[in-house]
Amino acid sequence: MTGRRLTSLLAYVSTAAAGASLLTGCGVLPGATGGSREPVTVMTWAPDQTRATNMPGMPAMAQAYARWVNANGGIDGHELRVLTCNEQNTSAGASACARRAVREGAVAVVGSYSQNGRAFMAPLEAAGIPYIGGYGISEDEFTSPLSYPVNGGQASLIAGHGMQLAASCRTVSLVRPDTIAGDKLPNLLNSGLRKASHRSAVDIPALEDAAEYTQQASRARSRAGAQDGCVTAVLGERTQTFFDSFRRLPEQKGEKDGGGDTVRISSVLGSVGQPVIDRTGGPNSPFEGAYVTGWYPDAEHRAWEPMKKVIKEHAFVDNRVDPADAGVQTTWIAYTVLRQVIESLDSDRITALQISHALDKGVTIDTGGLTPELRWRYDDLLGAPGFPRIVNHDVTFQVVRDGRLVAQKPGFVDVGETVLTAP
Template sequence: MTGRRLTSLLAYITTSAAGASLLTGCGVLPGATGGSREPVTVMTWAPDQTRATNMPGMPAMAQTFARWVNSQGGIDGHELRVLTCNEHNSTAGAAACARRAVRENAVAVVGSYSQNGRAFMAPLEAAGIPYIGGYGISEDEFTSPLSYPVNGGQASLIAGHGIQLAGSCRTVSLVRPDTLAGDRLPELLNSGLRKASHRGAVDIPAVEDAAEYTAQASRAREKAGEEQGCVTAVLGERTQTFFDSFRRLPEQEDGGGGRGGGAPGEDSGEENGAVRISSVLGSVGQPVIDRTGGAHSPFEGAFVTGWYPEAGDKSWAPMRKVIQEHAFADNRVDPADAGVQTTWIAYTVLKDVVEALDDDTISASRIAHALDRGERIDTGGLTPTLRWKYEDLLGAPGYPRIVNHEVTFQVVRKGRLVAQKPGFVDVGETVLSAP
């Protein structure tokens, strides 16, 4: 064999081996989408492995969504590239994630969680990067002209929760984080309670990342009283810790308490003389109920206000199918988790907008402009049709950019979160009336 033929043979073998290594795993070349358009790069961030609220399912859902759309040829021929970032529940972490999004030319931040709105919105605004479908935990998500929320945030949840509780609770104790974001919660809850001429809740601030809440639990139960009393806790991931402290309280104060001292009976709302517990989605959800005993959970019978239909609703079927086929048994991607659900809806918005632009190049400014001029997003019944034109904004003080002000009333029955009342409840006027 001549030297030239040997060299050619070696080159062929090397090229074939490289191609084979690229084809391992998914069976396609990484990034191959079948289209020739430029990739679309976005970022999703959330805190993980912190002492407070963690949302690892949100970046995991973003990666799952990307695997799905890229297996279908991308979004309108654009490969979707998802950057993820641990926000660490800190202002420094949030700012670092935002700066990385700018540095890596992300055209949007999608389906993310952070309480540190001021830290992340400033870098995004300076670079003109839209923030699509954040979790709704910071006020900046509802004030920045570059934020496009898909739900009504904590404001709608808490105001709606007041309405949900008003018909069943004579007295309400609210245990909430002693933080800037937590300071608004009593006003919002009271705005809902007062819709039914109910007196305001007793406000009990608590450290967000405490290891136990015995003192706050005791005070909350005492103030709620023994007859038609309700204890509401909105502490994010630490809500479970609070109710663990609550159920361990001596039983003499509430006449026996019922089911762990806090959640008697079924979901009828009829009073049985014991203190009833309640919360909102994100602080209590199906994953928490499953972890704490299902039908024997201390949350049995609890009232819960959510943004979206119950997890078993048929509207979630497309998301469930994508998770089943593309999450690869990643247990962070729980279809009943509110963070995962919000991320799915946020990426639905992104997909719709990119398809509507129908161009080889997608930029941050073009996405923001499309949303501002009134691109309508159909989420398949998970929310009302979303649109962010000026006339669609609620304009509530502190939350002017809310466009979805509908919530759902749910209850824990036999270990499952189910609808207490069918359909959505519009709480826009209640949010507007909050001080």
């Protein structure tokens, strides 16, 4: 065989082998496999393009995380395969996503958002699949033995928000969804207000997906009063719509909307965040001066630098992934948990049972200062009525200054005792 023919044959064999490798990788880019150990399949779901709250950044962050770890050898030698699903903000959608996770062999659902806890937890529990680091919006995330939350959910946010407002607000009006989940918010907010011997908030239920909120805005402002009154809205993605209605109200004598000397607005992370502030004018946003309670440090905190580096390198053209978005942040922390659990197992094959067993037995997760150390042994659970599986009951107090969410008070505030005393 001549040298030229031998060279051509070797090139053909090399090309064919590369093509076969790409096909057997189910679309995974060359070089993205983790090594000789078996791949690990997980799912991340969230609603997208719905009339209520949408969280497209969560699946997008999960995909970016997978590109990052796979480009660096996978997680302890395992290629990470991420399935994504549009939960659609419906119980049918949540159930369909969970059944797909079971059908496609996912060993965990990680960093996801759904208000339909009952619909998705039942299929996961039947298959023994752990739910790691959900957004914290559904009650089932804090009751199911297979759920491992990374934050204190709405319970901690709302209770903490009451503590934050008690220091500055004479009267508080709470505008919240007229839903089963929304019905729990007044008691949680009042538990935080009572912590400082403050009077209870005025409860104003509202449709979660209304096109405008003029009536509720007028009532909220009137009941808050013209002297050091505060109006807080917790309506998810519709919070922006509410405050748009609020700022359009005719001005009352001596009143300044949006953080002036009289009526002050406020909310919690997830209903108001940096992306919303940016979209509504930055320093000229109606949220300027607003109080906001969050789970994690503000987006400028140095502890977020590793996440920002991953986003810059592996999601730089994806505008769904905003490092200041609470859903993106929660997904990053949830995948940090998954990675450290898999590394602790040091096994060629990873199963759902192995993951949940390791978490139950007390593997400790270091999130680099984004949360306290996380651990889900029985002794670590808060055990609050309705929210027994809370392990992280810290929140942060933030305020909007010059169009940026910044720390109002440095460090974390522990609201565990306040959540425990909520009716």
